[in-house]
Amino acid sequence: MYAAVSIDGIAALDSKTGIERYGSPEDREFFLAGAKSCQAVIMGKNTGSFRVFGVPNFVLTHDPDLLQAHDPAGAEASQVQDACGTNERGFERVYLCGQPQEICAKLEARGIQKAALLGGPSTNLQFLRAGLVDEIYLTVEPVTIGRGIRFLNEPLESRWTLADSQVLNERGTIVLHYKKHCAD
16 A cells, blocks of 8 residues: 655545645655556545556446446446547556455456555555555655545554655655564
8 A cells, every 4th residue: 555644644635635735756756666566556536536657547436427437338347548548658447346355356357466555545444444455655745734634534453563664855755664563
């Protein structure tokens, strides 16, 4: 899972404006390299406006109109092109609905073994609750926002172990790499 937050834990101002408004170019570069090192990316409907070229982008939605609009044949997933109508940069967007375990099964059926989870908070929470996240890359941007959508939008207790940390720039943007904590 890749996520970015402010010092006070805010991931987005609202459903349209994410932390990227405050984010650094160094985090964007780190995030894109990490996402592209996976075989696919998974994101919720609001985050789905973001594009990661070079890997399939799976957008989760329960909106039947959105699923139908991009899948006139009624299949569970469909490939659509980007807003420009081209696919020249390797862009593929697939709309899916279902529980996290079902989504993972659909990806595995396509031969995908490793995917980057990109959020938003509801999507992150669902996959964390299902126990399907084994690593978290959390970028902390050196800003406070004071309002907005938190990294997780509901309580969830889980334990993680810090595997690594990296300072990305002189301003103090830091990436914290956590791995799922294993009980002794």
